[in-house]
Amino acid sequence: MSVQGQTIIQWFEQFSPKHLAEDWDKVGLQIGTLQKEISRVLVTLDITPEVVDEAIAKKAELIIAHHPVIFQSLKHLRTDLPQGKIYEKLIKQDIAVYTAHTNLDITEGGVNDWLAEALQLKDITLLTTTYQEPLKKLVVFVPLYHEGQLRDALGKSGAGHIGQYSHCMFATQGVGSFLPGEGTEPFIGKQGTIEKVDEVRLETIYPASLEKKVLQAMFNAHPYEEVAYDIYPVQQVGKNLGLGRVGKLSQEYTLREFAEHVKENFQIQTCRVVGDLDKTVKKVAVLGGSGSKYLYAALHSGADVYVTGDLDFHTAHDALLKGLALVDPGHHVEKVMITGVQRVLEQFANKAGQKLEVLASEVDTEPFTFL
The missing domain is CATH 3.30.70.120 (Alpha-Beta Plaits)
Known part of the structure; x- marks a missing residue:
């Protein structure tokens, strides 16, 4: 059995509406058409050549990605260049690409809630309201x-x-x-x-x-x-909906212990830490992706530690000066969206009595190697 592509996206947008996305963001259908029957959906954080090959091998007709495959405006579409080759292969193989980015971060039960859940936080509130x-x-x-x-x-x-x-x-x-x-x-x-x-x-x-x-x-x-x-x-x-979440740990940790907790629960090899490693932490702010601009929201939330990716040198110094501990596990921890979206679509399909195979990408799209 299969499901109309438009029906699948209607289900998904009930959970993560496009209107929640930030104004600068690029969300929605980016490549291909939804006017077709779909039996397999592949969910991924990023679209790389390896992910496209995976979709072809698994016979997926639709990819749902967190990070847009087209973000900057295209001035040309050259198939002799690396990015153009991705677009060409997707189009030739009739694989549609749908992106849910900041709307999936903001929506209730989305990326930031999955991150808070992974860290085992309770009494969760918003870090910053955007909608x-x-x-x-x-x-x-x-x-x-x-x-x-x-x-x-x-x-x-x-x-x-x-x-x-x-x-x-x-x-x-x-x-x-x-x-x-x-x-x-x-x-x-x-x-x-x-x-x-x-x-x-x-x-x-x-x-x-x-x-x-x-x-x-x-x-x-x-x-x-x-x-x-x-x-x-x-x-x-x-x-009120928004980016990031703030919650409490079930027990107090030292910052050193909490960093190990982050590594274990996000299944990562390493993370960057700012602050006194013997400091006690109990209240946590977390924001998926690049969170430097929300440092002051984390401070005002009363959090002991702020967990987010892509922290820069000057933000780290500001946090150190103000007594806020930081843990940077990398941008790639947003991969929690893969199994999260998989569960959401499976629940909608089961409720509708439709048979739809939703596949979690097995390709590691982390660009960094840690030595």
Whole structure:
């Protein structure tokens, strides 16, 4: 069996929407088409010649990568140059490439949560907020005896969620009236006669990103042929989403011990450390990729140690001066996304009753060799 490529990406974007990506980022379909049947997906951190060969050998029709295969604008597409050869082989083999970068870092349950999970952190919060989810308000009128059915359907679709509470709605009773015209098939009343019905005005909020799902649930659960409803913008915002995570370790470590903990749980050979190796650490900030620019966010979070990649010399001196320990395990620890995305897609496919083989790339794309 196989699944339409567009369906696979619709599943994935429910988990990691493209609109979460930073403005400078390049995410989405980069090479090929999704208008085809796909039976195998290969998930990788980077796309290298070896990864492309792996996709061909494993007969994958789609690659989902974290780092964009096309980032800078192309001035030419030369197949006699190394990068051009990658594009040529992908196109000739009809392998599509889809990239999820900062949106996968930011999304709830994405890269930064997988990193925090690998470090066994608890009581996790955001390091820095990059996106506040807009909310809208739905007002819908429903016959009195169908209120419960509609309330339940809206709640299950994601409407009415406030903090840890779900199905949050407000109802007021009144009398609705309507005149069914020619060609109608009214649920209540008959053509040509004004009908008055005891109705409920049901009000609830929902994340703007769920509008299609919420409205579809409303139409499916509502008994009327024509549903009377209104949608309003509201000033409140929903969830805060962002880069990095802050959490606590289950026990105190010295910085030296914590560095070993990082190496063991990220399955890496070595890491760079800044700070007093005998310092006690308990609260940890972690951010996948290059995190130098978020040093002050880590400081303000109250973290004892900041774990991130690609730290530069001057950032290390700033942290040392301010008493914040650093552990740099390298950019490549974002490879946690490979098994993370694999699990996500397998869960969507199983829920949909579809058979889809999601493969974790076995190619090591770490460019550095540690001697």
